[in-house]
Amino acid sequence: MNKRGSTNGLVNTGEEAVKYSQQFQLGPWRVCPKRNSINNGEQTRTLDNKSMQLLMLLIQQAGNTVSKELIFEQVWAGKVVTADILSVTMSKIRKALDDDARSPKFIKTIPNEGYVLVTHAQEIEGEIRTDKLCVHIKNRVLLGLIVLSVIIWQWVVSLESGDIEQVRIGSIAVLPFADLSPQQDSQYFAAGLSDGIISQLSQIKSLKVISRDSSFIYQNSDHVTEVGRALQVESVLHGSIQKLGEQIRVQIRIVNAKSGQLLWSKIFDGKTPQIFELQDDVSTYLKGVISPHFKKEGAEPSRVNAQAYEWYLMGQYHWRQRTPDSLHKAVNYFQHSLELEPDYADAHIGLAISYAFLHTYGNLPELDAINAAMPHISAALKIKPDSAMALATYGMLLSDQAKATGDFALYRQSQTAFEQSLEVQSSAITHLWYSTLLTRLGKQSDAVTHLEQAIVLNPLSASLKRALSFLLTSMAKHDSAQRVYQQAIRLEAKSDAQLFNAAKVSRHTISSIAQMFAWHQQTPALFDTCSSIEVCEQQVLAYLSVGAKQAAASLLDKMQPLHGHFRHTLQVLALSEQNQNKQILALIQNRVFQLPYSAQARLELAYAQFQGGKLEAAKQTLLQLYPQWQNQSDRGSFDLTADNYQAVALYAVVIKQLGSLEYAAYLFQEIDKFLQQQPVFDQTQVRFVLAQVHAQLGNTPQALVFLRQALEMGWVESFHQQWWTLAQDLLLAPLHSEAQFKALLKQHGQAREALRVRLNHGVG
Known part of the structure; x- marks a missing residue:
């Protein structure tokens, strides 16, 4: 295409302004700069001013690398901004275009240089008059809106001070505020304002407030009814901020999510140096609007330096990304904030969370992370003893410290902190962290309840579903x-x-391990330093599952320090190679002692006892997990489910070897009937268990058929769930002497070997 515009600026007048108002075809997307929108024929997506200016600059320079220096000069002319703002802006463009930075269809990142538009952009002819008309109509609409805003503002300011209208609602979603400032430089404040409102409204016990993670998905959405339906709320709060010089205006609207009817609106004015005060005033005022019994009590909150507040907002943005790089950035921003405001409680909280997450998502040793975080959370609680987030963070740190040190008295303190936090504010993240503590205390059912409550408050959170x-x-x-x-x-x-x-x-399959290997090759930076230890842990176990020790070792050399649970697994695998079942049993017994309430750890112990010939011990361990199995005369006590059928198979083979042949046969037949009638997600594992069941029933031909099916579906030893190999599987012992079994074992070994060679060659 012809290069459009000048590299000396994006602000055009006269004939050049008409050219700039043209539309462009970018793949399936039609780009309309004047409307700040893109459209693919099915949906229209809106960009903010700065994002559209950046996209237009890339279109004008299509095929050429646009340096970061030129972008700052053209898009943020005369404004001092950080590289993070550019990254956030580029992220918005990619999200709108459904683009992927790692496999770009539109915009490619040139490391340490800038960006290049790699797709042809075609100017659409014949759009000038239409767009000029659109702009004319738009200007008239804007003029009308301005007049209307003045009328509303005059009405608002005429109200007596303290005359707060009431809005009676039971649930609400707070959308991110739109930044209407000419320079588009208030994005962090817009997000912070939404966060502050969510925090204040979450303190109203009768009100369900959706977490930011779910509500922020609907940024720039005009479809209130769609938002309400997706988030299951009856009302939606949205608004805008507009900054001009030192003046800043915040406009807020609360809308009925079913009818779209405006329930309440208000405009707040302030100045940039008092931006923190403005957020606090807006948040507190809104709490009074929605809660009829709310009265602002206590001393006035301390005022925070505007620059310190901005650093805090940037730190908050980065810790939410939960990557090693972003967490290090968050630490720096929070530290900058505290240099200006040493008694800024929220910055202390953010810094404590960032340190804690550098262990969870990075490679900071657990106790080092806790020791770095504790002074800051103690400072925050001294400044704001009733802060819900400070109490929740304190509870999280105490829980981790108890686990790391074995000082179980800390668990009680942790539980108290979580309960106090939830008394002040019901938030998804507090319910999530509390569920971790409850799991460690053996209260798994309560932990599930709190996680489910977190999902109610944050229904679109993939991370909560994963948790x-x-x-x-x-x-x-x-x-x-x-x-x-x-x-x-x-x-x-x-x-x-x-x-x-x-x-x-x-469970791993041959295919899933191959996919993990491909991911390793496509994202080498993630594995070059193993900055996220847990990612590398799963990768190592995948490689070891097919014997790719060289590939595993290449990562292990970069993984320091190793997490305790991972060291345990590696020790068990090493002993398994030497057929040291007694030592394996001792290790796993110690593991169960450390995790007395983990059903998975206890099930692992039952397998170790069975593999080691401790049949009575294995039976008792399984009965501790499933006490209803105790009464063999009550065959209805065995409620077979998709979750427990493997444990039932293990129990059946144990009691068979202990002499209960008839009852064991009954259980095997019930498992066979269940698995061939009921839907189970992992069909590969179903075929493998059916092979075990029929082997124990003496149906050798059918057992071999199921085993072949499982192996053809990609079944492989999954060393994150087991440590024994196919050749060591004692539930298949009746097949071990069969020629067909030996042939299948050989084929399985060849498949593992082929992948092993590929992995070692590609990684090592």
Whole structure:
């Protein structure tokens, strides 16, 4: 296409303004700069002014690398902005275009240089008059809106001070505020204002307030009824901020989500140096509007330096990304904020969370993370003892400290902190962290309840669905965990870490390991330093599952320090190679002692006892997990489910070897009937268990058929769930002498070997 515009600026007048008002075809998207929108024939998406200016600059320079320096000069002329703002703006453009930075269809990142539009952009002829008419109409509409805004403002200011209207609602979603400022430089404040309102409204016990993670998905959405339906709320709060010089105006509207009727609106004016005060005033005022009994009590909140507040907002943005790089950025921003305002409680809280997350999502040792975080959360609680977020963070840190040190008295303090936090404010993140503590205390049912409440408050959160699936996995409810994880995938289909997370709840197959290997090759930066230890842990276990020790070792060298649970797994695998079942049993018994309430750890112990010939011990361990199995005369006590059928198979083979032949045969027949009639998510594992069942029933030909099917479907040893190989599987012992079994074992070994060679060559 012809280059349009000048590299000396994007502000055009006269004839050049008419050219700039043209429309462009970018793949399936029609770009309309004057309307700040793109359209693919089915849906229209809106960009903010700065995002559209940046997209237009890339279109004008299509095929050429546009440097970051030129972007700052053209799009943010005369304004000092950070590189993060450019990254956020580019992210908005890519999201609107359905583009992927790692596999770009439209915009490619040139590391350390800038960006290039890699798709041809075609100017659409014959659109000038239409667009000019659109602009004319738009200007008239804007003029009308301005007049209307003045009338509304005059009416608002005529109200007596303290005359707060009431809006009676039971549930609400707060959307991110639109930044209407000419310079588009108030994005962080817009997000912070929404966060402040959510925090204040969440303190109203009778009100269901949707978490930001779900409500922020609907940024720039004009379809209030769609938002209400998706988030299951009766009202939606949205608004805008507009900054001109030092003046800043906030406009807020509360709308009925079913009818679209305006329930309440108000305009707030302030100045940039008092931006923190403005947010506090707006949030507090809104709480009074929605809660008839609310009265502002206590001393006036301390005022925070505007620059410190801006650093805080940027830190808050980055810790929410939960990546090692973003968390290090968050630490820097919070530290800058505290340099200006040492007594800024929220910045102390943000810094404490960032340190804690650098262990969870990075490679900071757990106790180092806790020791770095504790002074800041203590400072925050001293300044704001009733802060819900400070109390929740304190509870999270105490829970982690108790787990790391074995000082279980800290669990009680942690629980008290969470309960106090939820008394002040019901938030999704507090329910999530509290569920972790309850899991450690052996109160899994209560933990599930709190996670489900978190999902009610944050219904579109893939991370909460993943957390629930991980919890169900620890409860040995594998089928339920896999199904919940599928819900997470639907909510976040393009997640880079999907393979990594799936490995936690699903068995590996040859195909899934190959996909994880491809992900490793496509994202080498993630694995070059193993900055996220947990990602590398799952990758190592995948490689070891097919014997690719060289590929695993290349990552292990970069993983320091190793998490305790991972060291345990590696030790068990090493002993398995030496057939040291007694040592394996001792290790797993110690693991169960450390995790006394984990059903999955206890099930692992039962397998270890069975493999080690401790049959009576294995039976008792399974009965501790499922006490209703105790009465063999009551055959109805065995409620077979998709979650427990593997445990039932293990119990059946144990009691068979202990002499209960008839009852064991009954259980095997029930498992066979169940698996061939009921839907189970992991059909590969179903075929494998059916092979075990028929082997134990003496149906050798049928057992071999099922085993062949399982192997053809990609069944492979999954060393994140087991440590024994196919050749060591004692439930298949009746087949071990069969020639067909040996042939299948050989074929299985060849398939593993082919993948092993590929992995070692590609990674090592």
